[in-house]
Amino acid sequence: xxxxxxxxxxxxxxxxxxxxxxxxxxxxxxxxxxxxxxxxxxxxxxxxxxxxxxxxxxxxxxxxxxxxxxxxxxxxxxxxxxxxxxxxxxxxxxxxxxxxxxxxxxxxxxxxxxxxxxxxxxxxxxxxxxxxxxxxxxxxxxxxxxxxxxxxxxxxxxxxxxxxxxxxxxxxxxxxxxxxxxxxxxxxxxxxxxxxxxxxxxxxxxxxxxxxxxxxxxxxxxxxxxxxxxxxxxxxxxxxxxxxxxxxxxxxxxxxxxxxxxxxxxxxxxxxxxxxxxxxxxxxxxxxxxxxxxxxxxxxxxxxxxxxxxxxxxxxxxxxxxxxxxxxxxxxxxxxxxxxxxxxxxxxxxxxxxxxxxxxxxxxxxxxxxxxxxxxxxxxxxxx
Amino acid sequence: xxxxxxxxxxxxxxxxxxxxxxxxxxxxxxxxxxxxxxxxxxxxxxxxxxxxxxxxxxxxxxxxxxxxxxxxxxxxxxxxxxxxxxxxxxxxxxxxxxxxxxxxxxxxxxxxxxxxxxxxxxxxxxxxxxxxxxxxxxxxxxxxxxxxxxxxxxxxxxxxxxxxxxxxxxxxxxxxxxxxxxxxxxxxxxxxxxxxxxxxxxxxxxxxxxxxxxxxxxxxxxxxxxxxxxxxxxxxxxxxxxxxxxxxxxxxxxxxxxxxxxxxxxxxxxxxxxxxxxxxxxxxxxxxxxxxxxxxxxxxxxxxxxxxxxxxxxxxxxxxxxxxxxxxxxxxxxxxxxxxxxxxxxxxxxxxxxxxxxxxxxxxxxxxxxxxxxxxxxxxxxxx
Numbered sequence: 155x156x157x158x159x160x161x162x163x164x165x166x167x168x169x170x171x172x173x174x175x176x177x178x179x180x181x182x183x184x185x186x187x188x189x190x191x192x193x194x195x196x197x198x199x200x201x202x203x204x205x206x207x208x209x210x211x212x213x214x215x216x217x218x219x220x221x222x223x224x225x226x227x228x229x230x231x232x233x234x235x236x237x238x239x240x241x242x243x244x245x246x247x248x249x250x251x252x253x254x255x256x257x258x259x260x261x262x263x264x265x266x267x268x269x270x271x272x273x274x275x276x277x278x279x280x281x282x283x284x285x286x287x288x289x290x291x292x293x294x295x296x297x298x299x300x301x302x303x304x305x306x307x308x309x310x311x312x313x314x315x316x317x318x319x320x321x322x323x324x325x326x327x328x329x330x331x332x333x334x335x336x337x338x339x340x341x342x343x344x345x346x347x348x349x350x351x352x353x354x355x356x357x358x359x360x361x362x363x364x365x366x367x368x369x370x371x372x373x374x375x376x377x378x379x380x381x382x383x384x385x386x387x388x389x390x391x392x393x394x395x396x397x398x399x400x401x402x403x404x405x406x407x408x409x410x411x412x413x414x415x416x417x418x419x420x421x422x423x424x425x426x427x428x429x430x431x432x433x434x435x436x437x438x439x440x441x442x443x444x445x446x447x448x449x450x451x452x453x454x455x456x457x458x459x460x461x462x463x464x465x466x467x468x469x470x471x472x473x474x475x476x477x478x479x480x481x482x483x484x485x486x487x488x489x490x491x492x493x494x495x496x497x498x499x500x501x502x503x504x505x506x507x508x509x510x511x512x513x514x515x516x517x518x519x520x521x522x523x524x525x526x527x528x529x530x531x532x533x534x535x536x537x538x
Numbered sequence: 539x540x541x542x543x544x545x546x547x548x549x550x551x552x553x554x555x556x557x558x559x560x561x562x563x564x565x566x567x568x569x570x571x572x573x574x575x576x577x578x579x580x581x582x583x584x585x586x587x588x589x590x591x592x593x594x595x596x597x598x599x600x601x602x603x604x605x606x607x608x609x610x611x612x613x614x615x616x617x618x619x620x621x622x623x624x625x626x627x628x629x630x631x632x633x634x635x636x637x638x639x640x641x642x643x644x645x646x647x648x649x650x651x652x653x654x655x656x657x658x659x660x661x662x663x664x665x666x667x668x669x670x671x672x673x674x675x676x677x678x679x680x681x682x683x684x685x686x687x688x689x690x691x692x693x694x695x696x697x698x699x700x701x702x703x704x705x706x707x708x709x710x711x712x713x714x715x716x717x718x719x720x721x722x723x724x725x726x727x728x729x730x731x732x733x734x735x736x737x738x739x740x741x742x743x744x745x746x747x748x749x750x751x752x753x754x755x756x757x758x759x760x761x762x763x764x765x766x767x768x769x770x771x772x773x774x775x776x777x778x779x780x781x782x783x784x785x786x787x788x789x790x791x792x793x794x795x796x797x798x799x800x801x802x803x804x805x806x807x808x809x810x811x812x813x814x815x816x817x818x819x820x821x822x823x824x825x826x827x828x829x830x831x832x833x834x835x836x837x838x839x840x841x842x843x844x845x846x847x848x849x850x851x852x853x854x855x856x857x858x859x860x861x862x863x864x865x866x867x868x869x870x871x872x873x874x875x876x877x878x879x880x881x882x883x884x885x886x887x888x889x890x891x892x893x894x895x896x897x898x899x900x901x902x903x904x905x906x907x908x909x910x911x912x913x914x915x916x917x918x919x920x921x922x
Contacts, residue, residue, distance in 0.1 A: 155779045157553025162546060168796065169541025362776035365760055365783045372752025379748070392746035395539045399749045412552065412783075
């Protein structure tokens with residue numbers, strides 16, 4: 155196990171009706187920037203409930219709406235300008251990871267002198283942030299409890315993740331009932347996203363980070379059991395609750411601290427989203443089994459076999475055989491969740507493989523099996 | 539899954555050499571009460587290293603040494619008096635759970651007008667505390683990251699656990715190398731203590747708190763795998779590291795939040811320690827298999843079978859048979875760890891069974907299988 159520092163200061167109020175805790179925002183000042191997306195929160199009543207509670211607590215509300223599914227730097231810039239103009243004290247995201255990511259970089263942008271895109275491409279420039287709050291409506295990115303934010307500049311086909319301790323939300327409300335209305339497509343993509351976060355940390359070369367590995371395996375089992383349940387019955391509270399809590403635990407540092415590794419499927423997928431604006435979780439579901447096949451070799455078979463035995467209950471004793479079965483289980487599970495399995499299904503051909511691979515390579519050098527641009531092209535090719 | 543609030547503000551610096559972070563105590567003031575036990579930290583060099591770092595950071599050090607394995611209220615009173623006399627800003631425990639518990643109640647006692655025993659028997663009276671820091675030297679109680687403290691008044695044969703958010707340490711240093719010198723007896727007792735913390739939360743009537751259950755199972759597997767390794771080679775870094783991190787994770791709220799249940803083996807054991815001053819983990823190892831046998835019935839068999847299958851790898855499909863095998867595995871594991879299996883081995887006869895059971899009953903009413911005083915006597919009798 156590596157040395158690490160555990161620090162998860164985010165307070166999470168988890169469960170039915172926990173939105174009442176929005177009154178606690180008053181502790182951070184009296185002006186809040188409410189950040190949200192396309193307006194679904196107005197249809198399902200969450201907007202009215204939140205605004206009512208904030209007003210009751212004496213907060214003055216400013217709004218930034220229309221944040222995109224792959225949040226754009228233009229939205230961040232708008233939010234920063236609003237905060238500066240009105241001397242706003244904190245940001246409150248109500249939505250999924252995209253909205254929360256946007257609210258995070260706005261909060262950091264207010265404490266930075268230059269253009270907020272600088273903070274996306276250079277995390278070290280994040281030297282402070284307004285207090286960040288969130289009400290989660292989609293179990294996927296884990297942004298509600300982590301250090302990360304992913305922002306896109308579509309003009310440049312750039313999508314980058316930044317990270318900083320300053321981006322950890324101060325408090326997040328996780329009410330599983332708020333995910334009842336999540337579509338089947340987004341439920342599946344969210345589940346794939348959670349699983350990818352876990353797998354990216356699980357496949358590490360750090361040895362004997364066993365607490366982290368056992369937790370990762372447990373979280374994967376949660377996804378495998380509850381993803382299909384949530385598809386079958388979108389109002390299955392316990393399925394939604396376990397997926398939601400798994401989404402936070404997958405990426406808040408618990409399974410990665412002490413088992414550090416560079417991620418690689420995410421960087422490869424970010425290029426797909428940056429060039430084609432596809433749903434992130436779908437891109438991950440397409441790439442993951444192909445990455446596994448590429449990464450599986452004699453020296454990695456043991457780890458893949460662990461994955462097969464401890465997550466999928468594979469009893470095969472030969473490592474290579476168990477590992478191959480595990481990849482098959484992964485692929486079949488994504489199919490069972492009605493996720494796409496080829497790039498062509500989401501409208502991607504080989505036109506930009508080279509340029510995307512060149513860009514993705516940067517983030518894949520220190521991964522479980524380090525990838526060159528040529529390797530990444532092979533994985534893209536296999537995914538066609 | 540129940541509603542819950544997740545809040546673990548303790549920062550943990552985990553790994554080799556992390557004691558250098560003691561310099562951060564300067565953030566909380568300039569006078570520190572250093573709390574420790576019988577002086578083993580002077581023999582193994584930790585004392586000198588800590589004092590050097592604190593002095594380098596410009597801290598003035600006051601000392602309370604000689605804290606007992608079952609820490610006594612008299613030590614707490616001494617510590618509170620020292621803090622008040624010298625206007626001390628924070629407490630720093632260097633030791634195992636007993637020392638940390640003592641430092642916690644001292645910190646709360648300074649912010650309380652009456653006798654600190656009041657805080658032990660009535661947690662609601664804890665309304666504040668000095669900042670609490672710890673350097674852990676024994677993997678067992680989890681006090682380094684939790685809300686609890688257990689203090690004894692031997693004159694009255696009273697041993698009670700109190701709890702408060704104010705008792706969460708601000709920062710803890712967990713260096714697995716500091717546990718290399720822990721004796722075989724204490725390594726075994728510590729492992730039993732960690733396992734008992736996990737089992738007390740795992741056996742709950744709350745349904746579908748599955749993230750919590752999978753994490754609990756993972757932690758139990760860590761103990762089962764690494765306890766014997768640490769006995770076989772006390773300097774096995776990864777075994778010590780995994781046990782240490784499991785000790786914190788077992789009781790910091792991650793596996794209990796949303797799966798709340800009253801503990802019952804701990805209250806029964808606390809009476810043993812209060813009357814006979816035995817090693818806490820040994821008492822737990824004696825009682826746990828007998829509690830399991832008492833609690834196992836047609837309606838609880840499913841949960842015990844889950845435990846057997848997911849922790850011990852039992853493949854038996856009949857629940858009752860799988861459950862009985864699981865109890866047997868638990869008993870055999872404690873024997874393998876050279877832990878006592880009967881009360882007579884630790885010098886306890888039936889003299890106080892009734893009075894101990896009457897006192898323990900208070901804490902066992904809301905447990906997985908609620909226990910009356912008569913039930914508790916049966917469990918003590920079976921453990922003779």
